[in-house]
Amino acid sequence: MTDALSRLLETRDWLMADGATGTNLFNMGLASGEAPELWNTDAPDKIRALYRGAVEAGSDIFLTNSFGGNASRLKLHDAQGRVAELNRVAAELGRDIADAAGRPVVVAGSVGPTGEIMQPMGPLSYASAVEIFHEQAEALKSGGADVLWVETISAPDEFKAAAEACKLAEMPWCGTMSFDTAGRTMMGVTSADLVELVEKLPAKPIAFGANCGVGASDLLRTVLGFAAAGTERPIIAKGNAGIPKYVDGHIHYDGTPELMADYAVLARDCGATIIGGCCGTTPEHLRAMRAALETRPRGPRPSLDEIASRLGGFSSASDGTGDSETPARTRRRRRG
Amino acid sequence: MAEDDDDLILSDLPDEELVPQMHDDLYDGLKDEVVEGVEILLERGWTPYRVLTEALVAGMTIVGNDFRDGILFVPEVLLAANAMKAGMGILKPLLVETGAPKLGKMVIGTVKGDIHDIGKNLVSMMMEGAGFEVVDLGINTDVDEYLGALEKERPDILGMSALLTTTMPYMKVVIDTLTEKGLRDDYIVLVGGAPLNEEFGRAIGADAYCRDAAVAVETAKAFVARKHNQAAAG
Secondary structure (H helix, E strand, O other), X not given: OOOHHHHHHHHOOOEEOOOOOHHHHHHOOOOOOOXXXXXXXXXXXXXXXHHHHHHHOOOOEEEOOOOOOOHHXXXXXXXXXXXXXXXXXXXXXXXXXXXXXXXXXXXXXXXXXXXXXXXXXXXXXXXXXXXXXXXXXXXXXXXXXXXXXXXXXOOHHHHHHXXXXXXXXXXXXXXXXXXXXXXXXXXXXXXXXXXXHHHHOOOOOOEEEEEEOXXXXXXXXXXXXXXXXXXXOOEEEEEOOOOEEEEOOXXXXXXXXXXXXXXXXXXXXXXXXXXXXXXXXXXXXXXXXXXXXXXOOOOOOOOHXXXXXXXXOOOOOOOOOHHHOOOOOOOOOOOO | OOOOOOOOOHHHOOHHHHHHHHHHHHHOOOHHHHHHHHHHHHHOOOOHHHHHXXXXXXXXXXXXXXXXXXXXXXXXXXXXXXXXXXXXXXXXXXXXXXXXXXXXXXXXXXXXXXXXXHHHHHHHHHHHHOOEEEEEOOOOEOHHHHHHXXXXXXXXXXXXXXXXXXXXXXXXXXXXXXXXXXXXXXXXEEEEOOOOOHHHHHHOOOOEEOOOHHHHHHHHHHHHHHHHHHHHHO
């Protein structure tokens, strides 16, 4: 039995994912601090418009409006009792749009981080994390999601817990981490570490990769890191459209559609198979990306210098992989 | 680590070896050892303020620098901060009793809609470690909670944190409200969080954007010093 994403991957050598959810909903009037997931039931037309925007711009895959739809996050809005409903509806709305597209479009059930720190550093146990993710996974499944899409994770244990939840829900899945701290995740995971982590999982993802993070350049450096680690698994690149700026009372990401088109083609040259955007990526950006992916030829794997000259510089000199590994601190003495 | 079998007896170390050892133990997040070191120094007649600055703050500065330089990451820093907190637990009441100098006071919170408090907690702990008094409002802080705390605590600094693109604009809501009420200039406003940057901080009217907890401490110190100088001159 195969899933819709695996079937698409068999027929195509690149797929385009969608762009932003949160920042696009802002443009539709979402107030800062409010839970986007509540719009699944309160403003379903806007969520349909969000999904349709991605599909009409050429996305083969789009993510449901359920990033913060786990009990731990919904608790802030006193909606922790509505996990099943909000996620099911997020996927149902997606199903409607995908089925009406007239071509195969994958509904990917977005699963974001819990926002809690895992033990021993923080309070969240592995078992609780699995339970939180599992509840959301079952709801997205019941709403008709084709695959689950775990994203913006920074801690290895949280990634593992989400993987286990997908397995419990018997759902195919994809997983990406956010590499936003000197080329690593906030918790210190490098691109090479993620490749290793993915291959050790009992239920391996269909595809894995990086989303969000800093800018397009950093994201491609991470993709090059995945490829250098020798993975055979499809790589996902979902980078932000530049960096956020505050213009005329709202957040604007400074990456132009032209820049994101360059980014998309370079991402494919770096070895990514599933290419999309994250924060700040609008349908306009997606259209430019789709056109570029369809019309421009593949090129050789770009060097870091080429990426920097096309898309801008990196946020840090090193990303913690290869020869650039940071030296360990010299110690006076070690404890037994 | 098995390469060193002889047990280290902290109380056998002279001060000049004990303090660097405490820096190492802080770096490694060894809570019990840090607490023991604090107790030994106090027994030896060190003032609580000297223990704070020379053992704990100096140790956390090393941690902070390596965090800034991408050598340490959040897990290690959290463990180090927890160890420091344990040491602070002993020192705090003593510091109050002995009237040790304070650098300043900060009210801090993660903005409305945002659950993420890792960065904010790091800033809190590092600020305390640097000698600031910190009032932590927790997560999901709305503008009324910020204003209430500012009125009650009269801090030098207001700190706001956000990890999400969907919540970072809320900082502007808070700053705009302060401006409307004519309170903006009463406080140093520092903002931080993964999606932010310097330009964003300036655009929303904050005094500074702080890239990480170590930078937050340096920035806070610089602004408070400037504020005190201005007060002295004015």
